[in-house]
Amino acid sequence: MGSQNCDRDPKQVLKEAIQAGITAFQYREKGSGALSGIQKTLLGKELRNICRQHNIPFFINDDVELTAVLDTDGIHVGQDDKHAKELRQQFPNKWIGLSVSNLEELHASPLDYVDYLGVGPIFATSTKEDAKMAVGTGFITEVKRLYPNMPIVGIGGINTENAAAVMEAGADGVSVISAVTKAPDIQTAVANL
Ligand code: TZP
Numbered sequence: 001m002g003s004q005n006c007d008r009d010p011k012q013v014l015k016e017a018i019q020a021g022i023t024a025f026q027y028r029e030k031g032s033g034a035l036s037g038i039q040k041t042l043l044g045k046e047l048r049n050i051c052r053q054h055n056i057p058f059f060i061n062d063d064v065e066l067t068a069v070l071d072t073d074g075i076h077v078g079q080d081d082k083h084a085k086e087l088r089q090q091f092p093n094k095w096i097g098l099s100v101s102n103l104e105e106l107h108a109s110p111l112d113y114v115d116y117l118g119v120g121p122i123f124a125t126s127t128k129e130d131a132k133m134a135v136g137t138g139f140i141t142e143v144k145r146l147y148p149n150m151p152i153v154g155i156g157g158i159n160t161e162n163a164a165a166v167m168e169a170g171a172d173g174v175s176v177i178s179a180v181t182k183a184p185d186i187q188t189a190v191a192n193l
């Protein structure tokens, strides 16, 4: 998540989510209302510190410069971002995640250089303005069949009602934004997930 996904202090949202049991965090400051420049960096530092205090892996979305500045645990990139081969050379000891939205992208992806795939959007989502077409849980099963050893995390429109279907389809995990940031009670939402 980023500040644009929160109706209140993102630091508080992250703390509550960690207390509730999330197992990893990605700082994704992006889309309308997102911070940039020094404000993005400063919030990133604070969120990074919260994760560090609680031993929660901290990933950053896209931002190669901040990966180094914040010394993140990993970086997550999309198909149009910096190539995973170059990232691997630059950050040999960080986790690298790549988004995959369809079979064409999967076959064109530099899988040798990535640690996991973010697969989706699985369901329709209004969180990402330029989200590609929802692929459904069947695509998870297909990716897992083709690459059984590649860890995959479902993303997009996942909530407490449909998360189980994503896992049953073969995902190793689920990633959510609004199901946590917009939850009336984060403790309950994460517990149900
Ligand atoms: N990538 C594909 S869908 C998505 C991203 C970042 C948005 C996920 O947000 P939500 O609120 O969990 O649907």
Ligand code: MG
Pocket (backbone or CB within 6 Å): 061, 062, 076, 077, 078, 079, 081
């Ligand atoms: Mg990207």
